[in-house]
Amino acid sequence: MVTDRPAPGPLEEVRIVLNSDDRFHGVDHAADVGRLNRFLALAGSAYGPLPRSADLEPYRTFRDVTRDLALHPSTATREAFNRIAARHPMTVEVRESAAHLRRAPSSGRSAVDRVVGESIASVHDAMVTGEWQRLRECERDDCRWIYYDPSPTQVMRWCSTDPCGNVMKVRAYRARRAAGGAT
Numbered sequence: 001m002v003t004d005r006p007a008p009g010p011l012e013e014v015r016i017v018l019n020s021d022d023r024f025h026g027v028d029h030a031a032d033v034g035r036l037n038r039f040l041a042l043a044g045s046a047y048g049p050l051p052r053s054a055d056l057e058p059y060r061t062f063r064d065v066t067r068d069l070a071l072h073p074s075t076a077t078r079e080a081f082n083r084i085a086a087r088h089p090m091t092v093e094v095r096e097s098a099a100h101l102r103r104a105p106s107s108g109r110s111a112v113d114r115v116v117g118e119s120i121a122s123v124h125d126a127m128v129t130g131e132w133q134r135l136r137e138c139e140r141d142d143c144r145w146i147y148y149d150p151s152p153t154q155v156m157r158w159c160s161t162d163p164c165g166n167v168m169k170v171r172a173y174r175a176r177r178a179a180g181g182a183t
């Protein structure tokens with residue numbers, strides 16, 4: 001397990017999606033479905049597997065728009081995110097207790113639609129709680145990993161204790177595993 005800085009609850013799934021674009025290693029784990037599914041499994045994600053190559057483009061589009069929304073929000077980025085969200089309606093059911101509230105992407109959709117739909121709901125929730133503002137990009141130029149900053153004053157600058165070199169080594173190993181499928 002990489003000892004970087006995970007996000008709380010369902011926001012961690014979004015963070016994993018964002019980090020499937022591993023810029024430091026020049027690796028896009030969403031280059032093919034086998035690779036993406038290995039990455040999600042290694043990261044401990046509840047998402048996936050995505051069964052079809054046709055899933056990759058909507059996955060990457062959502063990921064890249066959402067990364068921009070986290071790091072460089074602009075009117076154009078918000079509009080792009082909202083266009084994706086409009087194609088992923090949610091079903092909400094209220095029950096007798098909060099523990100049984102149910103919210104899910106509307107039925108009859110593909111695996112990638114469920115991943116995107118769940119992620120959109122988690123982004124929304126994180127914006128309401130303020131957790132969204134705590135997703136940050138590692139300031140090391142050769143890292144750029146997305147991490148969660150739980151500090152009260154949000155002063156963390158790196159994805160792990162400085163330097164984050166050891167974390168990056170582990171990540172490189174995992175990237176090779178995900179790419180090659182070796183165990």
Ligand SMILES: [Zn+2]
Pocket residue numbers: 138139140143144145158159160164
């Ligand atoms: Zn880093």
